[in-house]
Amino acid sequence: MTRYIVRRLLSLPLLLLGIVSLAFLISHFTQGDPLSAIVSERQMDDPAAVAAAKARWGLDKSLPEQYVIYVGNLLTGDLGISFRTKQPVAQDLLERLPATLELVIAAMLLGSTSGITLGVLAARFRDRALDHAARLWALVGSSTPVFWSGLILLYIFSVVLGWLPGPGRLDARSTPPDGLTGFLTIDALLTGNMNLFWDALHHLLLPALVLGWTVMGIVSRLVRASMLDVLSQDYITAARARGAGEARVLLNHALRNALVPTLTIIGFTFAYLITGAVLTEAIFSWTGIGSYAVDAARSLDYPAIMGVTIVGGAAFLLTNLVTDIAYAFADPRIRLS
Amino acid sequence: MGRHEHLRWGSLKVAAMLYAGLSAVTLWPTAASAEEALVIARQLDINSLDPARGFCDTCQIYFSNVYETLIGLGKDNATLTPRLATKWESNGDQSQFTFHLDPEARFSDGSPVEAKDVKWTFERLKNVKGGAAFMMDGVNSVEAKDAHTVVVTLAGPSSEFLNIVSAPYTGIINSDVASANGATAAADAETTDKAETWFLANSAGSGPYALANYKPDDELRFKANPEYKRSKVAIGDIVIKHTKDAVSQAQLLESGEADIAMQIDPDTAKTLKTDKLNVETIPSYNFLYVALAPGAKGAPKLTKEIRQAIGYALDYDGIIEFTVGGAGAKTPTPIPNGFPGTSGLPEPKQDLEKAKELLAKAGVPDGFEINSEFPSMNSYGVDLSLLSQKVQQDLSKVGIKVNLTPQEFSVWRDHVRGDGIPLTVSFYAPDYYGSAQYVQFFGMMEGTPWFNRAGGKNDPSILNPQTAELLKTALASGGDDKEKAYRDLAMGMIDDRIIIPVVSPNLVLASSKSVTGLRYSACCNLLMDELARQ
Numbered sequence: 001m002t003r004y005i006v007r008r009l010l011s012l013p014l015l016l017l018g019i020v021s022l023a024f025l026i027s028h029f030t031q032g033d034p035l036s037a038i039v040s041e042r043q044m045d046d047p048a049a050v051a052a053a054k055a056r057w058g059l060d061k062s063l064p065e066q067y068v069i070y071v072g073n074l075l076t077g078d079l080g081i082s083f084r085t086k087q088p089v090a091q092d093l094l095e096r097l098p099a100t101l102e103l104v105i106a107a108m109l110l111g112s113t114s115g116i117t118l119g120v121l122a123a124r125f126r127d128r129a130l131d132h133a134a135r136l137w138a139l140v141g142s143s144t145p146v147f148w149s150g151l152i153l154l155y156i157f158s159v160v161l162g163w164l165p166g167p168g169r170l171d172a173r174s175t176p177p178d179g180l181t182g183f184l185t186i187d188a189l190l191t192g193n194m195n196l197f198w199d200a201l202h203h204l205l206l207p208a209l210v211l212g213w214t215v216m217g218i219v220s221r222l223v224r225a226s227m228l229d230v231l232s233q234d235y236i237t238a239a240r241a242r243g244a245g246e247a248r249v250l251l252n253h254a255l256r257n258a259l260v261p262t263l264t265i266i267g268f269t270f271a272y273l274i275t276g277a278v279l280t281e282a283i284f285s286w287t288g289i290g291s292y293a294v295d296a297a298r299s300l301d302y303p304a305i306m307g308v309t310i311v312g313g314a315a316f317l318l319t320n321l322v323t324d325i326a327y328a329f330a331d332p333r334i335r336l337s
Numbered sequence: 338m339g340r341h342e343h344l345r346w347g348s349l350k351v352a353a354m355l356y357a358g359l360s361a362v363t364l365w366p367t368a369a370s371a372e373e374a375l376v377i378a379r380q381l382d383i384n385s386l387d388p389a390r391g392f393c394d395t396c397q398i399y400f401s402n403v404y405e406t407l408i409g410l411g412k413d414n415a416t417l418t419p420r421l422a423t424k425w426e427s428n429g430d431q432s433q434f435t436f437h438l439d440p441e442a443r444f445s446d447g448s449p450v451e452a453k454d455v456k457w458t459f460e461r462l463k464n465v466k467g468g469a470a471f472m473m474d475g476v477n478s479v480e481a482k483d484a485h486t487v488v489v490t491l492a493g494p495s496s497e498f499l500n501i502v503s504a505p506y507t508g509i510i511n512s513d514v515a516s517a518n519g520a521t522a523a524a525d526a527e528t529t530d531k532a533e534t535w536f537l538a539n540s541a542g543s544g545p546y547a548l549a550n551y552k553p554d555d556e557l558r559f560k561a562n563p564e565y566k567r568s569k570v571a572i573g574d575i576v577i578k579h580t581k582d583a584v585s586q587a588q589l590l591e592s593g594e595a596d597i598a599m600q601i602d603p604d605t606a607k608t609l610k611t612d613k614l615n616v617e618t619i620p621s622y623n624f625l626y627v628a629l630a631p632g633a634k635g636a637p638k639l640t641k642e643i644r645q646a647i648g649y650a651l652d653y654d655g656i657i658e659f660t661v662g663g664a665g666a667k668t669p670t671p672i673p674n675g676f677p678g679t680s681g682l683p684e685p686k687q688d689l690e691k692a693k694e695l696l697a698k699a700g701v702p703d704g705f706e707i708n709s710e711f712p713s714m715n716s717y718g719v720d721l722s723l724l725s726q727k728v729q730q731d732l733s734k735v736g737i738k739v740n741l742t743p744q745e746f747s748v749w750r751d752h753v754r755g756d757g758i759p760l761t762v763s764f765y766a767p768d769y770y771g772s773a774q775y776v777q778f779f780g781m782m783e784g785t786p787w788f789n790r791a792g793g794k795n796d797p798s799i800l801n802p803q804t805a806e807l808l809k810t811a812l813a814s815g816g817d818d819k820e821k822a823y824r825d826l827a828m829g830m831i832d833d834r835i836i837i838p839v840v841s842p843n844l845v846l847a848s849s850k851s852v853t854g855l856r857y858s859a860c861c862n863l864l865m866d867e868l869a870r871q
Binding site: 033036041043046086095154158165166167283285 | 374470746
């Protein structure tokens, strides 16, 4: 398996180069002038100012020249300077990635555990009240737009009940902990600041629940379907005939096999949410990769668009690899080679 | 314990922890907070923190509070007041201005503000060719007579120069500190100045506040400048928290996490609990307009008669009701109400019969078809998509069929500056208190952005020969003569009907009851040194 993992890791740069090349071409063939993000309205009518801006940001060079320069810089770890934030893109991404990861990991934990639990229970009590309730809850979760559920939950829990804070990662009056990992909950614990830890956890809960609800909807329906399939297999009947307890049959015999297709979905959902949790990030003022990607696209911020593409591509490729490895653990019959 | 058991117990433990966490949520203590920080919720639309490069609404707030200008604007939003310059005078024809600096003024590092800093700042603003460089157009020389006297000589008279130096973009920078960090005011500064990144993490001004921290798309933190003596700064730390939409801003305000919300639209304002908050709706100086481009590629015939017919076909009251729920005002001309030259102008009103009569006179009694692209965005609380739909609806009543196409702002700007767009909608907010900026942007004279966008090169008939002459008169005169010249310019722009303002949305100032001193400034948006807590 080690050889397999190394081979997959070695192929990553080549695959990423392909993604980068494609994204470079697509982003440069869109309508609109990126100078609008750099040069002010009035200065656009000053040819000298426009020429200076083009030269400063390398937009005066031909597309192949820009591509060669970009890939050359990429090899040295330089992702360029964002047209919009005027900061190095690598710095922008490093500041935002932990925020997104903290949110997505929390949402995946909440969504996956509750989705698997609901899926198992729904399959076990098929066509009974619990099954119907679980399916309805899952349907609502997977079909409710997060911009709606986010705003409603914010209104109820933050404004009406006052139990949870409003948007943001921390109370705006708090000073963020020194950036050790960028995960505010972990950094607060590492610095021993429990007030800050509760503050960060408080802020994390609602967006993670909103995002996790969607994940739960997808996972529970898939687990239910897989479990129903597995529970009709002969070896399950045999296990029951041998006198195995229901919990043992469900968890050890059925769930383990039913989880294999679910892992693929969990993996893809995780990778997708790295750059795709845009609406949740917008509603909860979460300074993550998703909102950065949208702002970059809207202002034709090429370096930022490319940076996000690389992060998103790497997330998908790595998640694929991890999912493949997880298969082998979940199902001993699968051998990676 | 086998691997199966590990998995099961691990899952159970995680589930138990999550459930325990969820059930305990209401028992958690409220977040710790430093009492002294005042939080403002608004969208951070910052494109730079370098005064020579930044040009945005939040930039106005930042520069106003960090980089003191020579002159300020009084609470009446019309009277110029001393700031770094304690007094000033001009020569007879207003082409030369002498400013006398406050000898006590200090930058945040304790060094004195001197005439050389003013000279360096103005020259850099001009030479970097950034967003607000146009403010230095017409400045021939800046001379430091002595440490505290500056003489600015213009190429021609400009009665508006004093207003210009009240604009936040002209705030004075500590030239020694900035130069040591890559800034330059040299003629080639547009390519040799390397200080923009430095300005993202540092400030070098003499205003009531200094930069504490900036995280793009997250927060902008200010700390009081201990060297500032012009007024008593009541709040030591202020944070502008990036909050994109009005609803989220309202929620932060209502939950007590923010003290001020700056971009709440009138509809959302109606939902705020006024027993706990101060909510004030005031007229703003921002406006949205319909623009016609007779010289745009593919434009139908848009003679002055037809443009005037379009002006009469629009339902101004309906637009204000439809876009901002009635919380707005009509603006007769593309100069904000209350600015020089706008007193007593005739209010625009819908007259469908007159519109049809003008169309018939122009030879298009059955109307025509016209393409419209608009930026797909919300500006000053107005959804441009809704506004465009209302315009489409109004014009259909006189037989004009408008084909709407929404565009991303960057694409729209590219198109409007390229081939032009026959009919579009857009917005404008003042850069400082003064009317010349509007004539120089919207007036139908050679070289203005909207003369070019309206296709003046393809259709020279849109040129208004009086505009340039009247502007010259306005800039060279004062008092009643100046007011009359701007009024003539305003009437000229109404008659041109290239730019048809349709709504000036009201501004909602919402804050917690404990905050005092919150007001809207025409030059500077928000002056933080006036804020206090009860």
